[in-house]
Amino acid sequence: MTVDAATTNLVGRGLGLAFTDSDTTYLYLKPLAERRVTNEAPADMDSVKRDHCIMLMICHMYACSDPAMGMRSFSGGGFSGSQDPGMTIYLQEFMTIVSGSQPSVDAESSVERSDAVMPELQLDAQEVPTFFSEE
Secondary structure, three states, rough: OOOHHHHHHHHHHOHHHOOOOOOOOHHHHHHHHHHHHOOOOOOOOHHHHHHHHHHHHHHHHHOOOOOHHOOEEEEEOOOEEOOOOOOOOHHHHHHHHOOOOOOOOHHHHHOOOOOEEEHHHHOOOOOOOOOOOOO
């Protein structure tokens, strides 16, 4: 994969980008994005992920040019929302890729509630019936 304007437009799917390889904004953001990825990404990252991260960072930097990005909450028409200032979906994806952490599918099954067993609250001397098999 190579970093070019057409592919960056695909990565920036929600921004409605129309970059060209000679676009001054694109030419300004590309080396900045490359530098940031070089500084933050692991040295052993493969080239496909690296190129994708560069394009994500270009999209993030472009989205941050919107003055509303510095606001905590926003509303328009019948919609309102909030987000951390300066956070975009492109930066979130970039940080997930760089950190190498992917959410585990089994995460919920390995969690046990802290109030799952509370013998001190048993008021009756009788055995509490168990409806689930214990493993």
